[in-house]
Amino acid sequence: DTGVSQDPRHKITKRGQNVTFRCDPISEHNRLYWYRQTLGQGPEFLTYFQNEAQLEKSRLLSDRFSAERPKGSFSTLEIQRTEQGDSAMYLCASSLGGQSYEQYFGPGTRLTVT
Amino acid sequence: AQRVTQPEKLLSVFKGAPVELKCNYSYSGSPELFWYVQYSRQRLQLLLRHISRESIKGFTADLNKGETSFHLKKPFAQEEDSAMYYCALSLPGNTGKLIFGQGTTLQVKP
Numbered sequence: 001d002t003g004v005s006q007d008p009r010h011k012i013t014k015r016g017q018n019v020t021f022r023c024d025p026i027s028e029h030n031r032l033y034w035y036r037q038t039l040g041q042g043p044e045f046l047t048y049f050q051n052e053a054q055l056e057k058s059r060l061l062s063d064r065f066s067a068e069r070p071k072g073s074f075s076t077l078e079i080q081r082t083e084q085g086d087s088a089m090y091l092c093a094s095s096l097g098g099q100s101y102e103q104y105f106g107p108g109t110r111l112t113v114t
Numbered sequence: 115a116q117r118v119t120q121p122e123k124l125l126s127v128f129k130g131a132p133v134e135l136k137c138n139y140s141y142s143g144s145p146e147l148f149w150y151v152q153y154s155r156q157r158l159q160l161l162l163r164h165i166s167r168e169s170i171k172g173f174t175a176d177l178n179k180g181e182t183s184f185h186l187k188k189p190f191a192q193e194e195d196s197a198m199y200y201c202a203l204s205l206p207g208n209t210g211k212l213i214f215g216q217g218t219t220l221q222v223k224p
């Protein structure tokens with residue numbers, strides 16, 4: 001296991017198209033997080049899974065965004081009808097536990113909406 | 115709302131100089147505080163966490179609840195310390211989600 005992986009690393013899409021990103025966490029980690037990072041800002045929390053259950057969603061996550069984690073393994077983040085404001089780095093992280101545990105981050109997927 | 119503030123976007127020091135990256139947070143309870151670091155072309159990774167009270171790569175950070183601060187310090191900066199540093203807060207409860215500051219770029223000049 002080489003850590004958290006994300007695919008694709010880069011995605012360029014036209015406004016209005018749908019995109020889907022994948023995250024493969026570290027295999028024994030039951031917690032998975034999605035964050036979004038725009039230029040000059042720190043990562044912002046989007047959503048959190050414990051196993052297959054999505055337990056929290058940020059108000060940043062509009063109804064165009066949906067995330068899944070079937071069988072508690074990999075996760076997907078889909079953005080429908082993309083807008084230019086969706087251009088950002090989308091980061092995935094996984095951890096073994098809650099508040100005090102280290103989160104291991106993936107390399108991110110950079111989305112550019114033209 | 116809970117917030118983490120890193121007032122400096124860029125901190126530039128010479129090799130061997132002391133470093134202090136500032137972090138202030140707004141939360142009235144007992145948060146967990148972290149410093150994450152991102153070196154050039156690498157992913158975000160944990161540097162240290164308040165609960166561990168450890169020194170990593172010569173860096174230390176002390177939680178000051180009175181001043182709601184968690185400043186990162188190193189007595190003698192090295193060129194390899196050049197990176198982006200993020201302070202982050204995790205609230206009590208089961209989620210573990212992180213609230214990040216805007217980040218500070220540390221540039222250590224030779």
